[in-house]
Amino acid sequence: MEKTTVLECRNIEKKYKSKSNGEDLQILRGVNLNVNRSELISIVGSSGSGKSTLLHILGGLDRPNSGDVFWHGNSIYNHKPEKLADLRNRHIGFVFQFHHLLPEFTALENVMMPALIGGTGHSKASERAADLLDRFGLKERLEHRPTELSGGEQQRVSMARALMNNPSIILADEPTGNLDEKNTESILELLFELRETEGVSVVLITHENDIARRCDTVYSLHHGVLG
Numbered sequence: 194m195e196k197t198t199v200l201e202c203r204n205i206e207k208k209y210k211s212k213s214n215g216e217d218l219q220i221l222r223g224v225n226l227n228v229n230r231s232e233l234i235s236i237v238g239s240s241g242s243g244k245s246t247l248l249h250i251l252g253g254l255d256r257p258n259s260g261d262v263f264w265h266g267n268s269i270y271n272h273k274p275e276k277l278a279d280l281r282n283r284h285i286g287f288v289f290q291f292h293h294l295l296p297e298f299t300a301l302e303n304v305m306m307p308a309l310i311g312g313t314g315h316s317k318a319s320e321r322a323a324d325l326l327d328r329f330g331l332k333e334r335l336e337h338r339p340t341e342l343s344g345g346e347q348q349r350v351s352m353a354r355a356l357m358n359n360p361s362i363i364l365a366d367e368p369t370g371n372l373d374e375k376n377t378e379s380i381l382e383l384l385f386e387l388r389e390t391e392g393v394s395v396v397l398i399t400h401e402n403d404i405a406r407r408c409d410t411v412y413s414l415h416h417g418v419l420g
Contacts, residue, residue, distance in 0.1 A: 198266070199362055199394050200228040200251060205260035207246055207417075220246050221257065222417035228362060233388050233395045235405035238414035244398045245366050247414065251396065252285050252364045253277050282311050286355030286393075288365040293351070294339040300326060300350045301335040307357040318357075325353040329383070345376030352383060362394040363387070369404065381407065 207221040220243040228234060228251075238244050249255040251262060253269050262269050264284070269277055281287075294303045304322035309315065326335055329349040339347055348368060355363055363384070369377040381404065387393040397408060405411045412419050 196229040196232075198227050199230050199264075200396075201263040201266075202226050202247075202251060203261050203263070205247070205250060205257045205262070207243070207250065207255075207257045219417055221250075224260070224414075224417075224419045226251075226412070226419060228394050228396055230361070230394055231388050231392045232410065233384065233397065233408045234410045234412065235397045235399055235408040236412045236414055236419070237399060237402060237405045239400070242414045243417050244414050247419075248364050248366050248396065248398055252287060253281055254287075279311070282307055283358050284361050286358075286360035286363040288348075288351055288355045288363060288368045291371070294347055294354075296339050299336050299338055300331060300342065300346075303339070303350055304354045304357055307354060311358060322353070322357060325356055326350070329353050330379075345372055345379070348372060348376065348380060349383075352380065356387070359391075360393065362396070364396050366398045367400070368397070369399070369401070377404075 203225055205221050205224040208217045208219050210216070211218050224247060236244055236247070246255065250257050253262065256270070264280060269280065272280065295306070298306070301319065301322050304325055305318040308318035308321060323335060326332065329352060331346060331349055331353070334342060334346060339350070342350065352368070365384070369380050372380065384395050384397070388395060397404070399405055
């Protein structure tokens, strides 16, 4: 079966100015990456190697100094800011190590948020969010706020929120970094299930080689070079 490329980056270069001496710090050096439909990719590398920077660029949260990112063959940088924001909201699910849940809202409300932002009605969004949380084993936690949830439960809420708008791809930055073995396995099983049942592509940033080896393709990011 012919592979369908969902997301692609070409010749990505990223530099930051050093706060200490004002010199350029080269973070990414000519990075190229193709992500196909239903593919689960892991990117490993030491702390500070540029993994999170690359993920943010892939998701349109940051811009490179040079190079381009393509969504189904079209450059995301040709989009106006509001269209790029809409693309992120509708088609890309983000999962971070530190859940970024809104503390004043319940688990249900946190999961509903992407759909509400995208214009989905409250009733339909609530039903979809409740179904996702039930699927993630959180049926009894709908009205709990993040501070009332364990770390594993918060991460599952974050995963449910990432799936709210049926994204084509999930960009996950160390999603199991703060979890115990049981919760880590639960999150990984959900990612693999989504790939199998819904054709979702996953780019998984991790520093755990055991986790990386379970993915379809493993890349290493070292001194800004992806190999």
